[in-house]
Amino acid sequence: MPLIEAKNLSKSYGAIRAVRDVSFAVDRGEVVGFLGPNGAGKSTTMKMLTGHLRADAGAAVIAGFDVADQAVQAKQHLGYSPEGAPAYGEMTVREFLRFAADLRGLADPAESVRKTLELCRLGEVAAQTIDTLSKGYRMRVGFAQAVIHDPEVLILDEPTDGLDPNQKFEVRRILKEMAARKAVIVSTHILEEVGELCTRVIVIAKGEVRCDESRDKFLARGADLNAVFRRLTA
Amino acid sequence: MSSSEKSPSSGLKPFTAMLRREFAGYFRTPLAYVFLAVFNAFAVSLAFFVGGLYESGVASLDRFFLYHPWLWAFLAPAAGARLWAEERRQGTIELLLTWPITVWQAALGKFLAAWLFLACALLMTVPVALTVGWLGDPDWGVIVSGYVGSLLCAGACLGIAAIASALTRSQVIAFVTGFLACFLLVLVGYGVFDELLAGVLGSGGVDEFRRLGLWRNLEPFTLGLVDARPAAYFLSVAFAGLGLSTIIVERR
Numbered sequence: 001m002p003l004i005e006a007k008n009l010s011k012s013y014g015a016i017r018a019v020r021d022v023s024f025a026v027d028r029g030e031v032v033g034f035l036g037p038n039g040a041g042k043s044t045t046m047k048m049l050t051g052h053l054r055a056d057a058g059a060a061v062i063a064g065f066d067v068a069d070q071a072v073q074a075k076q077h078l079g080y081s082p083e084g085a086p087a088y089g090e091m092t093v094r095e096f097l098r099f100a101a102d103l104r105g106l107a108d109p110a111e112s113v114r115k116t117l118e119l120c121r122l123g124e125v126a127a128q129t130i131d132t133l134s135k136g137y138r139m140r141v142g143f144a145q146a147v148i149h150d151p152e153v154l155i156l157d158e159p160t161d162g163l164d165p166n167q168k169f170e171v172r173r174i175l176k177e178m179a180a181r182k183a184v185i186v187s188t189h190i191l192e193e194v195g196e197l198c199t200r201v202i203v204i205a206k207g208e209v210r211c212d213e214s215r216d217k218f219l220a221r222g223a224d225l226n227a228v229f230r231r232l233t234a
Numbered sequence: 235m236s237s238s239e240k241s242p243s244s245g246l247k248p249f250t251a252m253l254r255r256e257f258a259g260y261f262r263t264p265l266a267y268v269f270l271a272v273f274n275a276f277a278v279s280l281a282f283f284v285g286g287l288y289e290s291g292v293a294s295l296d297r298f299f300l301y302h303p304w305l306w307a308f309l310a311p312a313a314g315a316r317l318w319a320e321e322r323r324q325g326t327i328e329l330l331l332t333w334p335i336t337v338w339q340a341a342l343g344k345f346l347a348a349w350l351f352l353a354c355a356l357l358m359t360v361p362v363a364l365t366v367g368w369l370g371d372p373d374w375g376v377i378v379s380g381y382v383g384s385l386l387c388a389g390a391c392l393g394i395a396a397i398a399s400a401l402t403r404s405q406v407i408a409f410v411t412g413f414l415a416c417f418l419l420v421l422v423g424y425g426v427f428d429e430l431l432a433g434v435l436g437s438g439g440v441d442e443f444r445r446l447g448l449w450r451n452l453e454p455f456t457l458g459l460v461d462a463r464p465a466a467y468f469l470s471v472a473f474a475g476l477g478l479s480t481i482i483v484e485r486r
Contacts, residue, residue: 050332075334082332086325088255090262102251103333145329 001064002027003077003153003183008058009048011041018044020207021058026183026200028152031175033198033215034187037233041207042187043083046157049185050080062153076104079151083158085142089131093122093141096130100145112148119174120144136167143171147178154184160193172197191225194218205233248335252343260313260351273309273355277301278362292370295377298362299456302384303420303448306352306391311412313351314395315405317344318483322403327483341480345396349472352388356381376458383455386468387448391416393475400479416448423447 002025011019019041026032036042047053049060051067051074060067063077087096097116101109117123120140125133130141143159159175160168168190175184175197186197194201194215201218203211210232211218221228260266277298281287285297321327330340363381366372391412398412399405423444431440444450451464 047328052328052331072334072336075332078332080329080332082325082328084325086329088259088326089324090259091255099251099255100333102254103248103335105247105334 003063004049004155004185005061006045006049006058007061009045009055009060010057011044011048011053011055018207019048022204022207022209023058024202024209024212026185028183029180030200031179031184031186031198033194033201034185034204035189035191035194035201035229036187036204038189040205040233042204043157044207045204046080046155046185046187047082050078050155051075052082076149077151078153078155079146079149080155081142081146081157081159083161085139085159087130087138087141087145090129092127092129093117093133093137093144094126096141097144097148100148104149106149116144116148119147121170135162136164139163139167139171143174147174150178152182154178154182156184156186158187158189160188160190168193191229194225203229203232245339248333249339249343252335252340253347256344256347257350259316259347266351269309269313270355270358273305274358276305277359280305281362287366294372295363295366295380296456298359299380299384299452300449303387303423303452306384306388307416307420307448308413309355310352310388310391311395311398311409311416314348314392314412315399315408317348317396317399317408318479319399319402319405319408323405337480337484341396341476341483345392345476348392348396349385349389352392353385356385356388373458376456379458379460380456383452383464383468386455386465386472387452389472390419390448390468390475393472393479394419396475396479397482400482419446419448421447423449423451 004026006022006024009019009022010017022041022045024032034042034046044053048055048058049062049067051060051071054068062074065074065077067074088099091099094113094117097113098109101112106112117126120143122137122140122144125137130138133141139159139162143156146154146156154175156175160171163171172193175186186193188194198215200214201211202209218228219225260269280301281295281298285300287295287297290297318327321330331337363372363377366377367374394415395408395412398415399408401411402408424447431443435443446467451467454461454464
């Protein structure tokens with residue numbers, strides 16, 4: 001059974017058809033790079049997968065649970081970091097993660113917070129309020145709340161957006177460490193990330209899947225990935 | 235880390251986590267202390283300087299409670315403005331809606347936390363009651379029922395504030411619309427719209443309409459008349475507001 005299933009997902013905003021009949025499935029151990037130009041429907045698809053947006057048609061299934069009908073069970077298996085990594089700015093990093101752990105009803109919330117702080121290298125800013133953090137740390141806090149319960153499914157909307165090369169390296173390192181046990185979807189603009197991080201690539205443009213193939217096959221399309229990307233999304 | 239499979243979360247845990255965060259949230263900013271100070275200053279000074287509580291020479295708090303609909307109309311929307319507007323502004327609504335908590339659990343936690351905060355503000359006015367007790371010999375039963383009525387009235391205003399907050403990402407807009415709606419409910423009780431409505435509803439209808447005012451429903455409590463009707467009125471407004479705001483959040 002795949003851990004993530006998108007079945008014929010569609011969503012319109014008024015007259016604009018943001019996502020049209022998108023289907024794919026992601027198994028354990030896969031890291032899917034979700035590529036596409038701005039406004040292609042990446043975030044909308046992710047929002048439907050995570051249960052934030054209701055699909056006009058189709059279904060999203062997380063770990064065997066329908067996101068619409070069995071929302072709470074589905075969300076227990078899901079870690080999600082939305083675009084821009086929103087967080088309660090007035091809380092400290094530790095308070096925020098503790099809240100996430102309590103809200104998820106984790107058995108030993110204090111221990112989960114400790115381990116997550118360590119994993120995401122957030123120990124030194126644990127007592128700082130999130131509003132005072134640099135962008136790099138804020139992104140890591142968003143990532144931390146998504147992995148605090150060690151979910152089987154991880155969906156990250158542009159987790160490396162705005163990070164410097166060292167910080168990007170850090171996020172990729174953590175992701176690689178945990179990827180074997182999970183099904184992961186990472187949306188990104190950065191084509192180089194595909195080679196370093198992903199096992200599979202899905203390209204979406206104008207709300208439709210344009211390409212869904214293994215990393216190696218995608219990389220074999222041409223030496224200039226930017227040209228490949230332009231061709232696929234035209 | 236505990237695996238997600240090993241973490242069955244009962245319905246209560248997410249709810250109490252929500253309640254605690256929201257309640258503590260009020261005290262994370264200086265705004266809460268400003269709020270409590272303003273509430274107290276107005277509650278006490280309106281009672282003594284406008285209501286003439288001391289000059290009346292009567293050991294009762296009805297002149298103190300007389301101004302509470304006005305106070306709540308202003309301050310409940312101030313405390314309730316952040317309920318959903320702040321989640322939208324910060325983008326955290328997207329986290330909340332993808333965490334394993336139902337919108338109803340989250341909404342109830344938020345609402346009760348805000349109500350509890352208003353209860354704290356009200357509790358801080360107990361010295362007024364003690365002063366009256368020291369100066370005279372008041373009927374403590376009446377005073378307690380007045381406090382209960384005031385707290386219910388606060389809940390009703392908060393219900394309206396919750397709807398206003400669910401509709402916008404701006405706390406300022408949430409506050410202003412919430413305040414205006416509560417303000418109308420205060421005015422209704424004073425018969426401000428009587429002439430306007432007489433033509434439409436007839437004199438009997440106008441009287442019924444006036445029953446919807448906040449003071450009309452608080453007054454019996456301040457006289458020690460424990461009646462189910464005004465209590466039901468306040469609670470229905472509170473929970474209708476809670477329900478409607480939740481539906482608005484769910485639908486968006």
